[in-house]
Amino acid sequence: MNIREEAKKMKLDAPILAASSNEQRNEALRLIKEALMARKEEIFAANAQDCEAAKENGIASAVMKRLVFNDAKLSDVCKGIDQLCSLPDPIGRILLRRELDEGLVLERVSVPIGVIGVIFEARPDAMVQISTLCIKSGNCAILKGGKETAKTNRTLFGIIHEAAVQAGLPESCLLQAELHNEIDELLQCEKDVDLLIPRGSNQFVQYIMNNTKIPVMGHADGICHIYVDKDVDEEMAFKVIIDAKTQYTAACNAVETLLIHRDLASVFLPRLARALFRAGVRIRGTQEAEDFIARSPETAAEAETIEIMGEDDFRTEYLDLIVSIKVVADVEEAIDHINRYGSHHTDSILTRDDAAAGRFLQMVDSAGVYRNCSTRFADGFRYGFGAEVGISTSKLHARGPVGLEGLVTYKYLLRGDGQIVGDYASGRSTFHFKDLDIPGK
Amino acid sequence: MNIREEAKKMKLDAPILAASSNEQRNEALRLIKEALMARKEEIFAANAQDCEAAKENGIASAVMKRLVFNDAKLSDVCKGIDQLCSLPDPIGRILLRRELDEGLVLERVSVPIGVIGVIFEARPDAMVQISTLCIKSGNCAILKGGKETAKTNRTLFGIIHEAAVQAGLPESCLLQAELHNEIDELLQCEKDVDLLIPRGSNQFVQYIMNNTKIPVMGHADGICHIYVDKDVDEEMAFKVIIDAKTQYTAACNAVETLLIHRDLASVFLPRLARALFRAGVRIRGTQEAEDFIARSPETAAEAETIEIMGEDDFRTEYLDLIVSIKVVADVEEAIDHINRYGSHHTDSILTRDDAAAGRFLQMVDSAGVYRNCSTRFADGFRYGFGAEVGISTSKLHARGPVGLEGLVTYKYLLRGDGQIVGDYASGRSTFHFKDLDIPGK
Numbered sequence: 001m002n003i004r005e006e007a008k009k010m011k012l013d014a015p016i017l018a019a020s021s022n023e024q025r026n027e028a029l030r031l032i033k034e035a036l037m038a039r040k041e042e043i044f045a046a047n048a049q050d051c052e053a054a055k056e057n058g059i060a061s062a063v064m065k066r067l068v069f070n071d072a073k074l075s076d077v078c079k080g081i082d083q084l085c086s087l088p089d090p091i092g093r094i095l096l097r098r099e100l101d102e103g104l105v106l107e108r109v110s111v112p113i114g115v116i117g118v119i120f121e122a123r124p125d126a127m128v129q130i131s132t133l134c135i136k137s138g139n140c141a142i143l144k145g146g147k148e149t150a151k152t153n154r155t156l157f158g159i160i161h162e163a164a165v166q167a168g169l170p171e172s173c174l175l176q177a178e179l180h181n182e183i184d185e186l187l188q189c190e191k192d193v194d195l196l197i198p199r200g201s202n203q204f205v206q207y208i209m210n211n212t213k214i215p216v217m218g219h220a221d222g223i224c225h226i227y228v229d230k231d232v233d234e235e236m237a238f239k240v241i242i243d244a245k246t247q248y249t250a251a252c253n254a255v256e257t258l259l260i261h262r263d264l265a266s267v268f269l270p271r272l273a274r275a276l277f278r279a280g281v282r283i284r285g286t287q288e289a290e291d292f293i294a295r296s297p298e299t300a301a302e303a304e305t306i307e308i309m310g311e312d313d314f315r316t317e318y319l320d321l322i323v324s325i326k327v328v329a330d331v332e333e334a335i336d337h338i339n340r341y342g343s344h345h346t347d348s349i350l351t352r353d354d355a356a357a358g359r360f361l362q363m364v365d366s367a368g369v370y371r372n373c374s375t376r377f378a379d380g381f382r383y384g385f386g387a388e389v390g391i392s393t394s395k396l397h398a399r400g401p402v403g404l405e406g407l408v409t410y411k412y413l414l415r416g417d418g419q420i421v422g423d424y425a426s427g428r429s430t431f432h433f434k435d436l437d438i439p440g441k
Numbered sequence: 442m443n444i445r446e447e448a449k450k451m452k453l454d455a456p457i458l459a460a461s462s463n464e465q466r467n468e469a470l471r472l473i474k475e476a477l478m479a480r481k482e483e484i485f486a487a488n489a490q491d492c493e494a495a496k497e498n499g500i501a502s503a504v505m506k507r508l509v510f511n512d513a514k515l516s517d518v519c520k521g522i523d524q525l526c527s528l529p530d531p532i533g534r535i536l537l538r539r540e541l542d543e544g545l546v547l548e549r550v551s552v553p554i555g556v557i558g559v560i561f562e563a564r565p566d567a568m569v570q571i572s573t574l575c576i577k578s579g580n581c582a583i584l585k586g587g588k589e590t591a592k593t594n595r596t597l598f599g600i601i602h603e604a605a606v607q608a609g610l611p612e613s614c615l616l617q618a619e620l621h622n623e624i625d626e627l628l629q630c631e632k633d634v635d636l637l638i639p640r641g642s643n644q645f646v647q648y649i650m651n652n653t654k655i656p657v658m659g660h661a662d663g664i665c666h667i668y669v670d671k672d673v674d675e676e677m678a679f680k681v682i683i684d685a686k687t688q689y690t691a692a693c694n695a696v697e698t699l700l701i702h703r704d705l706a707s708v709f710l711p712r713l714a715r716a717l718f719r720a721g722v723r724i725r726g727t728q729e730a731e732d733f734i735a736r737s738p739e740t741a742a743e744a745e746t747i748e749i750m751g752e753d754d755f756r757t758e759y760l761d762l763i764v765s766i767k768v769v770a771d772v773e774e775a776i777d778h779i780n781r782y783g784s785h786h787t788d789s790i791l792t793r794d795d796a797a798a799g800r801f802l803q804m805v806d807s808a809g810v811y812r813n814c815s816t817r818f819a820d821g822f823r824y825g826f827g828a829e830v831g832i833s834t835s836k837l838h839a840r841g842p843v844g845l846e847g848l849v850t851y852k853y854l855l856r857g858d859g860q861i862v863g864d865y866a867s868g869r870s871t872f873h874f875k876d877l878d879i880p881g882k
Contacts, residue, residue: 012780015804098825104814106824113836114806194836215656215837236859243861339453361854363456365555373545373857382865383547383853384539384874395554395635395850396656397837409836412824413802416814418677420684424823433825 003142003185004192006175007115010140011192013172014114018138020169022089028135028167033081035163036128036156040074043159046151047124054148067149069124069156077128083386084136090404091138099434101424104416110408112138114194117186118389119208121200122146127156129387130197131174135164137407142186142193144177146200154178187212197389202317217402219393221317221343222252224375227334227360229351230261234268236372237350238275244348244374246279250319252391253346253368253378257314257324259334260289265327270296276323277302284309285325292327314341331356335363342366344393346378367393367400444583444626445633447616448556451581452633454613455555459579461610463530469576469608474522476604477569477597481515484600487592488565495589508590510565510597518569524827525577531845532579540875542865545857551849553579555635558627559830560649562641563587568597570828571638572615576605578848583627583634585618587641595619628653638830643758658843660834662758662784663693665816668775668801670792671702675709677813678791679716685789685815687720691760693832694787694809694819698755698765700775701730706768711737714766718743723763725750730766755782772797776804783807785834787819808834808841 036043047069054067096108116139120126127145134141145153157176164173177186186193190213197217198208205220226244228237244255260269265288273293276283284307285293294303313324314337328334331349338347346368349360357371368378380388380401388401398406423429477484488510495508537549557580561567568586575582586594598617605614618627627634631654638658639649646661667685669678685696701710706729714734717724725748726734735744754765755778769775772790779788787809790801798812809819821829821842829842839847864870 012777015776015780015806018806019803100818100823100825104818209654213650215835217837233859239861240859243863247861247863247866335456336453339456357856361856362460365456365459366852368853368855370855371857373855373860374862376862377541377545377855377860378853382541382862382872384541384872394656396658399850400853409840411807412809412819412841414809414811414814414818415798415802416812418674418681419814419818420680420688421815421817421823422684422688425688431823431825 001177001182003177003182004189006172007142007186007189007192010115010142010172010175013170014112014140016170017140017173018091018112018114020138024168025135025138026085028164028169029081029085029132031163031167032128032132032160033078035159036074037078039159040071043069043074043152043155046155047149050149050151059148063122066121066123069149069152073125077125080129080387081132084132087136087386087404090136090408094438095410097436097438099436100414100431101419101429102432104414104419105436107413108410109413110410113407113409115140115142115192116407117142117144117189117193117196117214119144119183119186119196119198119200120146122148124149124152124156126199127153128160130389131157131160133387133389133404133407135169135173137404139407140173142175142177144183144186147180150178184211187214190214199390215397217392217394217398217406218390219252219343219345222254222345223257223315223317223341223343224253224255224345225257225259225334225338225342225347226255226375227259227328227331227338227347227349228261228264228268229331229349229353229356230263231352231356232264232268232350233352234271237268238272240348240350240372240374241272242275242279244376245276245281245323246321247374247376249321251376252317253375254319255323255348255375256316256318257326257341259326259328259337262327262329265289265292266295269293269325269327270299273299273302273325280321282307282322283325284313284322286327288327289325317343331359335360339363339365345391346370346375348373348375367391442618442623444618444623445630447613448583448627448630448633451556451583451613451616454611455553455581457611458581458614459532459553459555461579465609466576466579467526469605469610470522470526470573472604472608473569473573473601474519476600477515478519480600481512484510484515484593484596487596488590491590491592500589504563504589507562507564510590510593514566518566521570521828522573525573528577528827528845531577531849535879536851538877538879540877541855541872542860542870543873545855545860546877548854549851550854551851554848554850556581556583556633557848558583558585558630558634558637558655560585560624560627560637560639560641561587563589565590565593565597567640568594569601571830572598572601574828574830574845574848576610576614578845580848581614583616583618585624585627588621591619625652628655631655640831656838658833658835658839658847659831660693660784660786663695663786664698664756664758664782664784665694665696665786666698666700666775666779666783666788667696667816668700668769668772668779668788668790669702669705669709669713670772670790670794670797671704672793672797673705673709673791674793675712678709679713681789681791681813681815682713683716683720685817686717686722686764687762688815688817690762692817693758694816695760696764696789696816697757697759698767698782700767700769700778703768703770706730706733707736710734710766710768711740714740714743717764721762723748724766725754725763726766727768729768733768758784772800776801780804780806786832787811787816789814789816808832
């Protein structure tokens, strides 16, 4: 398959999908759900082959869990499809309606982005989630899934594509790329692909970002911080920190660095260290943090296991039961540290002090800034957005968890009866700019 | 000056400017206006030197007009500043307020983008417009103006920066780059510069887009089309086409290609050709267009001056009194041509037929799609947005004319009292997603 040719064709067909009705797109979603349920044995059989091969290749059991596509996962993706169907149409919404002059009316209308390339990790449920999100938002998509689930992906894609076409969507609404070299071809399609959404390891996302002129939505690093201010509920702090570090260590929104107010360091820090040790978390601390922990009789012995960290560790996403600890003078130093070393993903302050919290929420330059809760809340489902295609740390277009809303843009429609700019330049006509009611709003 | 070092410092200071109040930013705008008026002789003197040097270098008189900064231009920029002051604060707006669960409230709040690099053509008024737009939207800016007005730019920048600092904005809110090699340095600052806005020739914008990892807002080409459908008011069509081509040929929203319905070609096309010839416009036509014009006794002689065009001409932005003409079968062929050869900027259909117009507005994949009016309306001022930093043909973030709204993004604030994700994962707690009223809305 020649990805460039296919992308070009898709780009020209994209307005056809964009012009489809919400009913038609929902019908496609319903047919997809029905077909997935009707043909589940076929999917499970393909998945069994993938899992067998993965086992033979000695894949880690944590990864293995992601590869599996079973009744539970099928039920989850079907629930997701139901939810998508129930959401209002994200396209064709009138965002602005303004009479520029008598008989000259400007509208800003939401439209799909166009052609989206999605490269995702080996999780077959992602194939269903992403393709249905793209259909609901009227976007054509080129999908490349992880090779470990190649057979499952192929089966799922075939079912999804067939159902979409059956519902009357254009043949070229979805395309599956299967070969690794097709990724590089895809990266060259800047004329025809409007957006790339890569999901996977930091290095992989970084590679994509460095090798394409297509805008990339997503994030390479998730270096999230929790700053513990001096006036804090200690029990709450332990609970939140342990959750943020251990609830799911492989997540991008897991905490990697703890910043502790110096006034707390002599009592709170050893207690926190003990709680972390008990939870199986290894500590990489600054010399000062290690000193505080070593000075306490309760943690002196364990302090020996602390690795003294260098500055570079503050830029490391561990994705493991490891955490960096640094002692800071105040909220200002915490803010400076986070803006300097963080990845602008999600950071939290734990404090009873409204002034310190206000300062932190204002000054930390991240997609998510929290007070008194776990960084793990950074997620489309937990924000109530429904499914998400990823989390963006870019400041342009969509930031934070990206759902349907991040998959649309807008265009301006202007309707007149022969107006020319010359008349306004010469003063024969003048604009009066009157915002009009938007029907149904 | 080391642009990288300065950009790094600016990035860390950006949250300080972002935290400034609307009153403070408006105060800066007022002080800038006062200082510009009080020190106008100083500005005019610097500008006289620039203009003198430009004349010695034999600059074209059309370009010369742009370089001049006189009482009229000063009055224009001061009016622009007044308008900016009167606009509501674009930052700190609450865009979403949702209770995820008891005591856990999510807000989406508008914030400045951060650090913006603007590289603009030799128009001293642009220096004032762009720096004041950035101040109003709370963005730090690195400004590089055209070298032809170096002395004027330096004087203006000095006045603007002094007034901004006097109003209490941070020293590093604005920075002027003056050397051409500093542009290349700026392009390397992807860690610290959030957005680049280049204005200038196609080649220049293309160069920027091809040589940086920083997101670029703007457009390289403005290949705008007018499609004349078969059922059209001929007089209106002539008037709109002549306006779109000749009112300001150097503008990106001037029309470059006319697509004419075949049913109109034998009568309408020769008449249109005559109107274009009279307005001093040269025609590059397809062989078919030339044939229609040559067959008419009224335009047979002039038809000899038509250059027969190749496919590449359809991708050429003339920015001159030249227009391409192609005969098409119907609105579908027009749409296909525009989506294939256009630059997704602004395209217009002239027709009395609602169905054809509806199809065109729906299917043309451009930032602006018009019916029965000139493409020249694509402009921030004419849309009622006030000042603009440029027109974007990108589909991400801002599309079309970009004003204050395109210079902000948002962040998510989450306030809790110790909530952890583990409780929601285990089912001990559940989200209830309740959208709350936004104060003042």
